[in-house]
Amino acid sequence: MxxxxxxxxxxxxxxxxxxxxxxxxxxxxxxxxxxxxxxxxxxxxxxxxxxxxxxxxxxxxxxxxxxxxxxxxxxxxxxxxxxxxxxxxxxxxxxxxxxxxxxxxxxxxxxxxxxxxxxxxxxxxMGFHNLHQKAASLIKEGKLGSVNLFKMQFSCWYPEIAGAWRQKKALGGGGCIMDLAVHCMELFMNITGEDIEKIKGFFATRTFGYEVEDTAVITFKSESGILGHIDVNFNVPDSCAPSRLEIYGTDGSIFAEGTLGQEEVGKLRFLYAPQGGYEAQQIRTVTKPKSYCGKGANIxxxxxxxxxxxxxxxxxxYTCAERALRIQALCDEIYENNCY
Ligand SMILES: NC(=O)c1ccc[n+]([C@@H]2O[C@H](COP(=O)([O-])OP(=O)(O)OC[C@H]3O[C@@H](n4cnc5c(N)ncnc54)[C@H](O)[C@@H]3O)[C@@H](O)[C@H]2O)c1
CATH class of the missing domain: 3.40.50.720 (NAD(P)-binding Rossmann-like Domain)
Structure with missing residues (x-):
């Protein structure tokens, strides 16, 4: 060929x-x-x-x-x-x-x-973004120590649009969970290489008149016990919603802003400070981060x-399709067990 x-x-x-x-x-x-x-x-x-x-x-x-x-x-x-x-x-x-x-x-x-x-x-x-690959390699190299918490925020402004298929449950399957949270779940699995074992979510339609959710908060637990948090919204102005990705481990943390999306842009800061004994003074001199930028390639x-x-x-x-199917099962679970 x-x-x-x-x-x-x-x-x-x-x-x-x-x-x-x-x-x-x-x-x-x-x-x-x-x-x-x-x-x-x-x-x-x-x-x-x-x-x-x-x-x-x-x-x-x-x-x-x-x-x-x-x-x-x-x-x-x-x-x-x-x-x-x-x-x-x-x-x-x-x-x-x-x-x-x-x-x-x-x-x-x-x-x-x-x-x-x-x-x-x-x-x-999104797993092809150089900064998400950087996060994955920092974790793989053990630079964060044991990873305990993974947080993602991904939102946009999506008002009522006549005839929009995404705003009808039967045509899109759901709202911001099916559209945005799925990317976050995939990114978690992609970066950590772990499956999500348990998941729960609150979701609601608060701002718009369509039938699917325009806001959602999801918490999950991975197979090794990493706790996760995802919040996704269709009702935050685009210019007020730079995406966020935060990963916390026992030796370091990662803060990425503006990396979830369609372009290889944004910034990632990596803080590294393995601790010795307990420091009762709790003096927080913030560790100087190592900073990385999106390279602007086409993901x-x-x-x-x-x-x-x-x-x-x-x-x-079929690795990618199997992961997509797993994400679908997790979405079904959230929709079936809405914590309202
Ligand atoms: N990965 C990403 O970055 C990304 C971004 C946006 C959308 N998407 C996904 O891409 C898909 C399409 O989303 P979109 O935003 O482009 O939607 P859209 O509504 O903007 O475009 C869909 C196109 O499909 C056409 N269409 C509708 N029904 C059709 C049919 N039965 N047969 C042939 N053509 C048909 C429409 O006329 C339209 O041109 C969805 O699955 C969406 O979740 C992915």
């Missing part, structure tokens, strides 16, 4: 804004077809990127154009049907997060891909490169 021939399914949102430019940044990718339910969007996006074929019907795409992979970036309620259709035509799938509306659907998708030996990857790209390009390498190897790697 020289270049990976990609079809795009759901072209108007994140596909046009981030994914297609990211795919084209790597000369190993070629886009051979663009599809969108809205014909004008399919045509506009195809013309913008010089793609000859555009469609509104998924089956017609597969019958007309040969693809090695498709990138699916449609509303969550479309994921299962479109992924399984791609599989029927023997096409590898890179699908946007979350994997599906619920765990049951996600399992059906993943089991089908495993049975047919085709690659399925879900678009959790989407990096995730597509990993996907491309997998399909070129002729083998499948």
């Amino acid at each position: 020289e270049k990976i021939r990609w079809g795009i399914i759901g072209a108007g949102g994140i596909a046009d804004r981030r994914a297609i430019p990211a795919l084209l940044e790597d000369k190993n990718n070629e886009i051979v077809a663009v599809l969108d339910k809205a014909g004008d969007v399919a045509k506009m996006v195809a013309q913008k990127y010089g793609v000859k074929h555009y469609f509104t019907d998924v089956e017609e795409l597969f019958k007309t154009v040969e693809c090695d992979a498709v990138y699916i970036a449609t509303p969550v309620f479309c994921h299962k049907e479109q992924a399984l259709l791609a599989l029927e035509y023997g096409v590898n799938v890179f699908m946007e997060k979350p994997i599906s509306l619920n765990e049951k659907e996600g399992k059906e998708i993943l089991d089908a891909f495993k049975a047919k030996g085709k690659q399925l990857t879900i678009g959790y790209m 989407y390009t990096k995730q597509f490169k990993v996907f491309g390498d997998i399909i070129k190897s002729g083998k499948c790697d």
Whole structure:
């Protein structure tokens, strides 16, 4: 396989804004077809990127154009049907997060891909951010000592928009938990390499008139006992909500700001001060941190490169999809046991 021939399914949102430019940044990718339910969007996006074929019907795409992979970036309620259709035509799938509306659907998708030996990857790209990889390596090298607490804050402003699929439970599966908290759960698993064993959440719709949650606080416990906290909101102004990631260990801590998102930006400070005996004076001379910055690379390009390498190897790697399925199960659990 020289270049990976990609079809795009759901072209108007994140596909046009981030994914297609990211795919084209790597000369190993070629886009051979663009599809969108809205014909004008399919045509506009195809013309913008010089793609000859555009469609509104998924089956017609597969019958007309040969693809090695498709990138699916449609509303969550479309994921299962479109992924399984791609599989029927023997096409590898890179699908946007979350994997599906619920765990049951996600399992059906993943089991089908495993049975047919085709690659399925879900678009959790934040682990490719250089600062999140820095956090992971500091932990792995033991620089934080024993990690005890992991906190994440990720919010945006998402008011009522007529026809928005994310604001309907049946179409998006939920609100800020399905949209934002899933990234935080993935980041925790990605950075620590641990599963989340127990999870509980409070959520509510406080500000907007839609039916899904616009605010949520989640607490969890990992397999080794790390305690975690996630808060996500759709009702905090964008300019007042730089994301936060805090990790506390017995020898050091990490504070990252502005790193959760679509760009490799933000800052990370690492404080290191292994303690001796008890210091009754409690004089807090703050340790001088080591500071690191986002490098500005394209995190989407990096995730597509990993996907491309997998399909070129002729083998499948379901690590990412399995993690996405686990995240889905955790979301189901939070929704089922709302602590109100
Ligand atoms: N990883 C990320 O950074 C990121 C960011 C945003 C969205 N997403 C995910 O990407 C997916 C799409 O989100 P979005 O924000 O781009 O949504 P969007 O609504 O902005 O765009 C979706 C596009 O799909 C089209 N579409 C709708 N139904 C379709 C169907 N049945 N068949 C074909 N096309 C259809 C729409 O016309 C639209 O052009 C979701 O799963 C979302 O969670 C991921």
